[in-house]
Amino acid sequence: MRYFSLLLFAGLLAACSNPATTDSEITEGPDRASDTEPTMMLTAAGVEAETVFNYEDILWGFTWLPDGRMIATEKGGKLMIIDGDSSSLVTGVPEVRDVGQGGLLDVLLDQDFENNRLVYLSYSRSEDGGEKGFTSVGRGRLSDDETTLEDFTSLYDGGPATSKGQHYGSRMVWGPDDGHLYFTIGDRGNRDENPQDTTRDGGKVYRIAADGSIPNDNPFVGAPNAKEATYSFGHRNLQGMAVHPTTGEIWENEHGPRGGDEVNIIEAGKNYGWPVITYGINYDGSQITQEVAKPGMEQPVHYWVPSIAPSGMAFITGDRYPGWEGDLLVGSLKFSYLKLVHLDGNTVTGEQDLIKNIGRVRDVRMGPDEYIYASIEGTGIVRVVPQ
Template identity: 40%
Template sequence: MKSTYWTRRIGVYLLFAFSCICTAVAFGQDGKSTFADYCAGCHGAELQGGLAGPLIKTDWNYGRRRGDMIRNVTYGIADTEMIAWGEVLSKEEIRGVVNYIVESQTTPPTAERQLPTLIESELMTLKVEVVVDDGLAIPWGIDFIDANRLIISERSGQLRWIVNGKLDSTPIRGTPKTVDDRTGGYMDVIVDPNYAENRWIYLAHSFTPFDPSDRSAPAMTRIVRGRVEDHEWVDQEVLFQVADSLLVVNGNRWGCRFLFDVGGHLFFTIGDMARGDFAQNLDRPAGKIFRIWPDGSVPNDNPFVDRSGALSAIYSFGNRNVQGLAIHPTTQKIWFTEHGPMGGDELNVLEEGGNFGWPIITYGVDYSGEIVSEKTHMDGMIQPIMQWTPSIAISPALFVDHPNWSTWQNDLLVGALAYEEVRRIRIKDEVVTHQELILKNLGRIRDLHMGPDGNIYILSNNPDRLIKLVP
């Protein structure tokens, strides 16, 4: 009886697998004919290029995953000759075209690229060295304790040490439970500027007071600090946690990036949690940048500390999802990078009490193609220094400030997730005057840090690794 049962089960599985393979092949075949009818006139019958660029290639400027390509075909690519086909082709036809393009490649688009050993940038030659390329699981943030030791957060809910360039195999125990979400979980980690005296480490994570494994449980980004003793998280203090009434269900875009300013304030960010309208409400935590003291208390001069009903820790609002914070070495102003929707990634300068407009003004549209807002400007709402359309999924930010990097001094480095880039941005009087692409298609760039050794450390996902640039 058992063998008959399992024989039937295996037969069903094989039939299902065969059906999936046939469906994929059919999509590829249909995609080839659709490509011939609609795409070959520009891209060439053999994808070799013509009026438009070739599609047999290894460099994918606008995303190299199927989802990226489907979006590009459906909605087009702004400021290029690639038009939108979503009103002409069905979803199945677009998927077939993308499958055909992917299956025609000699090098799979998502194949891991070989890391270069040298980069010839416009102003200097850089050596690329691997620090850790094994054992990490979706790392999110890093910070240095000293020249030999740094701490790293992993999205699923772990803190790890890297000591003398080696990943400690033992995670830190006793850290807080988290909601492991694709845009949340454990996020940024930062070391107290006075760590040598107080040993505080700060962590941002997705938190619910209910069951963290229940994806429908109400939740919100929370800020805690603790100390580490013999791989044990101890002395935890909660610095920012909203009332249960302000938690959201099925949240998305949690933030969160940290920064200490020169005055000792701790800044942190929370995304709009997929509730865009909340970003304009001062009684809601979503879509904001916050400022607190390291012990969690609120500075008396915060812009909304005396506003009835407002969360007193708010420093700015109308922010969709801030992913990078950096201090300009000369002006000491805080700059930040912010995810737009589909289009409209932003580079901004932080202003006390500033309204950065989301979702009332934006340069992007929704992922569905629907209009978020017809407006890009409005009185009382701050314009970005720069915006990227299409979105590169801009993420970390780092101002270069070290004698080893004199030709890059005061330049801004930004990383991108979807476009897998590191860019160098030259700024004069708060105007972007030049951009240079430093890295491309080597992983989703999650964090950037200037190390105590004067090297620039780059943390990535897919592949999960830590590398450094040496001038």
């Protein structure tokens, strides 16, 4: 196992104006912060990052098996079991369309994994020989010898397939109260039709039962021609999702265009506005809309102008990081840091940048040992530890 340390830096960023950027998660840029920094026992300069698994390609998502080993997705289509500084491949993974922002995306274990060994994947499903794709969610059984994902079956296909390579989403979490699967699909680059139309897929948070069936109390069940798996709509490209450890609320983050990245609390049937309202503008500097608020459309808990290109996120739990308990971590693809967002209830009170300049942060998780872990493109997986 190879370790290295990076000193981390504290600091709040004041609100600033939009810089010129180009479309996609790869180029979306800094943030908007509160003026007030709460008193903390631990500062950003008091933690270090150490590499626990070296890997050069993109580890899009990861989680832990019951025995403490990791299972991770590589964007190119590999499913891996990580044991210390070594790894092994799992076969039986569906074919993915590794184009643009698509590929093998998130990974989630079944709530009863120890008994049924089911593993859930979200991915860009390939169609027409790889010329087109759409976001799909499915599951398979990890074989007893851990070499194969057996009987993999798609549970939800967010079609139709398109040749566009952007805005697949996609994160997955289990609802703590209902046990249902919540997952995200981005607007697939079709902002004019998908996000605001509940009869179309894309630009939405979805809710299905563990077996793929539609819960009867989903908000659009019975609505004419509706995509009945839809739970909320009016989203752009959702790449972070986490369950609040105290309230059980489901939070998500999503990419805005040039500015307007958002953090939202998801509620059944609610419209989150994209693209009718937004704090962002087009990449060429032109206006998308003059509206930043409108009746019947939800306001974000927090937003960034300019963009930070948010990715995975997690709430801090445990007592390894004094003063940060309950705060929110958001990875930044553009600026290569972890954003620590301080919360008072659902109100953002300040921000700090952690692990600056470490690389594009793809996923963020709290480990079973109560340490913060993050997957860094070109580096692998790091653990954030107090000095």
